[in-house]
Amino acid sequence: MSKYPFSEIEKRWQRFWDENNTFRVTEDPSVPPEKRRYVLDMFPYPSAAGLHVGHPEGYTATDIYCRFLRMRGYAVLHPMGFDSFGLPAETYAIQTGTHPRTTTEANITRFREQIKSLGFSYDWEREVSTHDPDYYRWTQWIFLRLWEKGLAYVDEVPVWYCEALGTVLANEEVISTPDGPRSERGNHPVERRPVRQWMLRITAYADRLLEGLERLDWPESIKTMQRNWIGRSEGAQVRFPLADGSGEIEVFTTRPDTLFGATYMVLAPEHPLVDRLTTNENRAAVEEYRTKAKLKSDMERTELSREKTGVFTGGYAVNPVNDEQIPVWISDYVLVSYGTGAIMAVPGHDERDFEFAQAFGLPIVRVVAPVDTPDPTAALTEAMPEPGIAVNSGPFDGLQTDEFKQRIIAWMEERGKGTRAVNYKLRDWIFSRQRYWGEPVPMIDCGGEFVPVPDADLPVRLPEVENYKPSGTGESPLAQVDEWLYTECPDGSGRKAKRETNTMPQWAGSCWYYLRFLDPGNDREPAAREKIDYWMPVDLYVGGTEHAVLHLLYARFWHKVLYDIGVVNTDEPFTRLVNQGMILGEGGVKMSKSLGNVINPDDIVAEFGADSMRMYEMFMGPLEIAKPWSTNGLAGVHRFLDRVYRLSERTVVDDAPPGELVRLLHKTIKKVTEDTDSLAFNTAIAQMMIFVNELFKVETHHRALWEPFVLLLSPYAPHLGEELWTKLGHEPSVSSVDWPVYDPALTIDEEVTIVLQVNGKVRSRIRATAGSSPEDLERLAREDARIREWTDQKEVVKVISVPDKLVNIVVR
């Protein structure tokens, strides 16, 4: 389609960059700290499908920004690597017998080639892959530090287990069917079964993870999502003695002021006290309910069944504030995983409890009344969760909700009936998987006691296995590798011991990769402190919203722990975060294999070139928003680059260029500089197009116009940039040339258009010298023939004259 030989140009410069290590960066102490930048992309999982068009979007944005920063004299750290542990490679291994390492490394090779084909300026000497033993050695090392700090522990956690597949399944691998939950693969029945898991005590950092958000330059929506995920709520822990004196039920409530309205209690079906509370005549019903709840998937328990269900246990508890006996029920609207797994039900002031009480005919008592009409006897036709004035609450009647909360907590604390408490939705992180393709947890089971593998013995390498099928017992395939499994206890006792067979989840490697980029070859520590001090924290982190919560929260958690033990210099890793918007298919629908509208970057590079691909993705719209792909739009950008190339074939002359074009050049430098700096690439490109359109109209090709333009273009279309720069007789690389500067005086027009309005409507336009006084403009406006037609015979009430903008004459 075009004359411009992009294919040849792009290959040539990619080879040049590779051979010359153009983008290698070192820790040069002469660069002052304010001239250093760490710009990070979220590294990809090297899937078998290869790069999709979403990857180059964020990568191009950071690449343009990095090239821009370098030309402005910054030392820029800009690395790339691979998040290479993960389930797909293991699933493929189970199906084909191919080692996950083999597929993973082949995929990495392909990804690296694809990424390089787009001309990104990474320092490839810093590349890391999380599945590399030299890398995961330090992932294991960090795990041991977590263990030492008491942040790693073992617990039994109910997870989906499939008897037929002999393996543990993730939530998304379980589907709900009329016959109960089934495995997505094979449609076998599955059930929840407690499995021994390694846990990380992220909840210990909940408050710091919350507070840290305040200081971050992140999108507000992401911060909100993290806050909601952590879900801090303040209230009280209250003890309700069992009526038979055999124990007590502890509940968490944010509304201790409604204690007098607690007319029954509800336990989660899985709550350990259910057995003890259940009377013989209720046992059958309770057991049946519990069995059904066990089979419901999370989805069913939340989305599908809005209608409240439950069973009475037959047992009673005593309300600690008024000594009334209240019945204890079980229901799946109470979650075992939140709070204590039990609630006091206040149907008068909680919508869920109200619904439940109505369904089962339980008493509803008003204990809060609206402030303006505090009638204690007014009936409740629906729950009233809003604060108000206490009623029917004995000695506390008349108190406002907030004050009541404080008073009742103090009252309970004095009597040992309850305490002030804070609860989080955030739960401890299940940090193990019963899988092969992950970092082995570096612990050794010495007869029921876990002993850490000594640092010197790291990494605990993945052994070669014969097959990748699950063990059949729910354990990892590693449990079948006897020569790896059995070892000596590292405590010096010499007793026989077994290695931990669980591996870490995929999140582990990505929790700290940004640190390894600082010092990828270090065999004494994750990264040298001086390198951390030189570059950290990350100044700009760009990636998709899909990692808004988990990856970013886990990485922040690890970073804070590393900060606490003195490994890193700040307690937050990523100063500024930008989320790129999703690229949709043509027509605004999602890109998906099933719709057949997936765009393959390789095809685009082959047909239009990497520079066109890069520039088009930046020209589509603002980086942060979702936007649909358009091959016509891509062709438009390609056409622009083709025009640039054809301009470059004109003979350059050293004559002084016309003043108008010099002004346009300076305006262009200003616009491109400011927009690139603020990541507004779409408008920067628009300005370059305007400039080129104008250059195209004049015959003479002025060096003084063309050279600065080539520099402006070079971060966007780096291959073409290098080509044109050398064509102008310069040595490569253009990437180390100084960014052009503009003269502010030349960015302002000498003559401007002034809009003349009558009563706010545009009636005429005149040209005037820039900076003309309001008085002069008003005079010119009144002299204007068109304006006089509109103002004749009218009374001028007011004249607004804004320099360089408009004159508005208000008439009556």
Next chain:
RNA sequence: GCGAGAGUGGCGGAAUUGGUAGACGCGCCAGAUUUAGGAUCUGGUGCCUUCGGGCGUAAGGGUUCAAGUCCCUUCUCUCGCACCA
């Protein structure tokens, strides 16, 4: 349901502190080139019009000389969370 964000031509999208709405690109139209390809160049292109002008930034109201921009009400869409006591 709750939270966040967004509604501008046929389409993607531009519009400092309120001051020419629709930059730039796509598409479309016309002309020029006579061109083996999704070519190139120039110009035009919000809607209506009795050619004076009128109307236009989701809808309605308000503030102002002036509103895409500020305020109120409503609607729609996208994303996230979703019985969290």
